[in-house]
Amino acid sequence: MGRLCKLHIQNDFKEFYTPQVTEGGVVCITRCDARHKTPLRCVYGSCSMTRAGPECECSDRAAFWYQDQVCRSRISKVGVAVGVPVAILVLVTIVFAIVLLRSQRQKEEYRNNLRSRSELYDSDDGNWDAPQGFAVGNPAATWEDMETPSTSYINLERVDTSRNIHIRRPTVVR
Template sequence: MELVVTVTNFNYTEDLKNNRSDTYRDFEEHFQKEIRKIYGNIPGYEGVKIISLKPGSIVVEHQVIFTLRGSSNNTETEEITKRLVESLKETEATQGTCQHNSSILCLTVSDNPIVKNLTAGASLQEICWQRAPSKYQEFYYALTIQGIIHCITNCTPNTPITMDCHHGQCHVTQDGPKCFCQDEALYWYTGDNCSGRVSKLATGLGLVATVLLIICIVLAALLVRNHWRKYMLSDPQSYTDGNWYKDKNSSWHSPDGFLYRNMWADSTIADPQPQLGWMETNVWRRPPRQPTIPHHYAMGEETLHNFKPSLELVDTSSPMKISRPKLITQL
């Protein structure tokens, strides 16, 4: 249904000729809010759409949108038409002096404000498509809030269909609503719609710290290993708790540059029982065989160096017999 009213407390300006100007949009929003107070108590009311604005204060021709409760019939159409006109007349009669009050609509209503009676018209969705910019119509949707029709997109904030762009901003493109991430020079975005933001600076510092930690651990391990090796080379007896000669098939360097090799460390006394010599008089016994002496080599040559014999296995009680010395006189 289309009706016409005159708003007398607003002046028609050139900006109202352009339905995309800020002045036009401000007036349209104000008109929709105030007219809802007049039409909003009628069942099925959805909102209004301004068709044209003309001078004479401001003559507003507008379309009132209703959702019928049942199939369209003459009785329901007549009832809605009657109530619309009555609401306008009541508002005009109760306004009093409102010429200087810009917060409300100061209306003047003709005897018959109806331009076109209730007819089936475009849906709210089609109305939004008609008003949307070219090539973007399919991304606009109709949403009625408190009797005001809003044409929204997925980028419109605070609506049930608002796209969550997390750390970015939503813009409607010809391919549809998209999230554009901010500060891509400083952050990586691992998720969809600019989610999962990771700082490039923090990642770089963490990587450097990790590399430095690994280097410190490796250097510490090498330092401990080097210290342990020096300790073992300076004290070879620590391998075998002082009995270095028992360390089988081992070799090490002495501090003075000799190479020690203990090839027969486990050699024991070959003949632990005392053996008789060629004389069976028990006058003389051959001492037990001593363990093989470890050798050390200097510069590849086999030499004996700083050998300290062990006399623990020598039988000092065995008698020894030697020949009587003879005196030879030389003439």
């Protein structure tokens, strides 16, 4: 039976054909035929005979990349062309959002620290007022057109007159 196929097939393809007994007689088939013992199943393509033997010709090579010889697993070129930039954009957006949130948190902490410090310097005239009514002039905290007192002063409106003040007499140390 093997000679039957070799008689009717061209020399370049003889080795790839095998005889198959059917109801109608004997036929010569290749691995491209589903009746073969080990058929070559081309999932997204068709099988054809070449001088090198049966090969799968994958369909839509312009739209897909195929990872194997039997056109089983394919990757969409359009999907990659759209998906990769979108994935990069999402990643950059997430990183940017994290950096922005961290900087806002640090900025808020910095402002809170400034607020707690600024309570010491409430006065716009460069003098630091104490709650008891005494004030200390700060000549360094002035503007060009602002007058600054050269000495400390007492704000009498805030002085608690009900308190007793005891001042120790100075002692002479020899």
